[in-house]
Amino acid sequence: MGVNLRDLITPTKITLESLKGKVLAIDAYNALYQFLSIIRQPDGTPLMDSRGRITSHLSGLFYRTVNFLEMGLKPVYILDGKPPELKMKEIERRMEIKEKAEEEYREAIERGDLEAARKAAQATAKLTSEMVEDAKKLLEALGVPWIQAPSEGEAQAAAMTLRGDAWATVSQDYDSILFGAPRLIRNLTISGRRKLPNKPVYVEIEPEIIFLDKVLKELGLTREQLIDIAILLGTDFNPNGFKGIGPKRALKIIKTYSSLKAAINSGAISSDFSIDVDAIREIFINPKVSYDYKLSWSEINEEKIKRLLCDEHDFSLERIESALAKLKKIKSSSLDKWF
Numbered sequence: 001m002g003v004n005l006r007d008l009i010t011p012t013k014i015t016l017e018s019l020k021g022k023v024l025a026i027d028a029y030n031a032l033y034q035f036l037s038i039i040r041q042p043d044g045t046p047l048m049d050s051r052g053r054i055t056s057h058l059s060g061l062f063y064r065t066v067n068f069l070e071m072g073l074k075p076v077y078i079l080d081g082k083p084p085e086l087k088m089k090e091i092e093r094r095m096e097i098k099e100k101a102e103e104e105y106r107e108a109i110e111r112g113d114l115e116a117a118r119k120a121a122q123a124t125a126k127l128t129s130e131m132v133e134d135a136k137k138l139l140e141a142l143g144v145p146w147i148q149a150p151s152e153g154e155a156q157a158a159a160m161t162l163r164g165d166a167w168a169t170v171s172q173d174y175d176s177i178l179f180g181a182p183r184l185i186r187n188l189t190i191s192g193r194r195k196l197p198n199k200p201v202y203v204e205i206e207p208e209i210i211f212l213d214k215v216l217k218e219l220g221l222t223r224e225q226l227i228d229i230a231i232l233l234g235t236d237f238n239p240n241g242f243k244g245i246g247p248k249r250a251l252k253i254i255k256t257y258s259s260l261k262a263a264i265n266s267g268a269i270s271s272d273f274s275i276d277v278d279a280i281r282e283i284f285i286n287p288k289v290s291y292d293y294k295l296s297w298s299e300i301n302e303e304k305i306k307r308l309l310c311d312e313h314d315f316s317l318e319r320i321e322s323a324l325a326k327l328k329k330i331k332s333s334s335l336d337k338w339f
Contacts, residue, residue: 003178004233009215023076023166024185025157025169026171027078027170027173030154030172030173032131033125034060034172035057035060038122044117044119044121055313057131058134058135058315062138076145076160079132079147079148080149081150083151087237090239098125101124138308140304143297145297147290150289154181158287161176168181169181169184170185172190175284177210219251221254228254230284232245233246238274
């Protein structure tokens with residue numbers, strides 16, 4: 001889920017061309033779940049190989065990463081590790097949503113409502129350990145690095161960006177800026193034409209960037225105060241937030257009382273004793289991250305890619321070779337500088 005700061009933040013549109021040569025730390029699980037949700041048949045069925053194994057995530061990861069490499073970007077994918085204990089409620093909530101969506105999907109299929117079926121199916125996406133292992137193999141064959149975070153992938157990506165090893169973090173969620181990432185890029189892995197929910201209308205989804213210092217300056221806040229606003233609204237570590245408080249009211253409260261604890265102590269808002277404010281703030285301010293990693297981009301192994309995608313998962317050899325042919329055209333230019 002992540003925290004929803006959309007109503008408080010004004011992003012800036014960017015292009016893939018403007019990111020040429022830049023290292024981008026991508027929230028891998030966020031991207032893989034997007035691919036699993038979006039890349040589906042008209043009735044909501046995900047792409048599968050002849051043995052019934054889901055391949056939507058591999059399709060999205062391959063073609064999108066090839067697109068990044070073709071444009072001269074330097075992606076590095078960050079995988080989630082063990083979630084903080086405070087995230088267990090959110091994980092349970094997500095499981096309940098998936099179970100309900102699966103039931104709604106079956107009912108929609110039975111009554112022949114393909115639109116409802118596809119909508120429900122998108123919420124049933126599950127990422128298994130086998131899917132993650134295949135994603136790692138594909139990235140290695142593409143010569144693209146991946147890093148195993150000790151805990152939250154967005155926290156690791158933010159730490160790498162703060163350190164200067166990456167230029168920006170990439171995720172749909174806003175949590176990266178709470179973790180201190182100076183730059184967050186959204187819509188990079190899902191840009192393109194998308195249908196609006198419940199409407200026969202299509203819109204163009206374009207990449208956008210959010211600068212943390214700009215956000216803090218425009219709102220007149222510190223990062224710690226932005227974290228307090230996030231806790232009021234609801235994070236992965238307190239999914240329900242504080243009852244009856246939206247973005248504008250949350251901003252007003254923090255600007256008036258300087259901190260969430262001060263607002264609670266003054267009686268401005270009711271204390272929710274089920275929410276450990278200090279523990280949540282600590283996760284964002286001092287997250288569990290690792291600096292034991294090495295970033296390197298290597299030669300693409302076409303044979304490994306074909307074995308994994310075509311031989312093991314029934315991808316079209318012609319389409320895979322066509323995509324790889326695009327990379328061959330740039331191999332002697334900007335891509336060579338990486339090796």
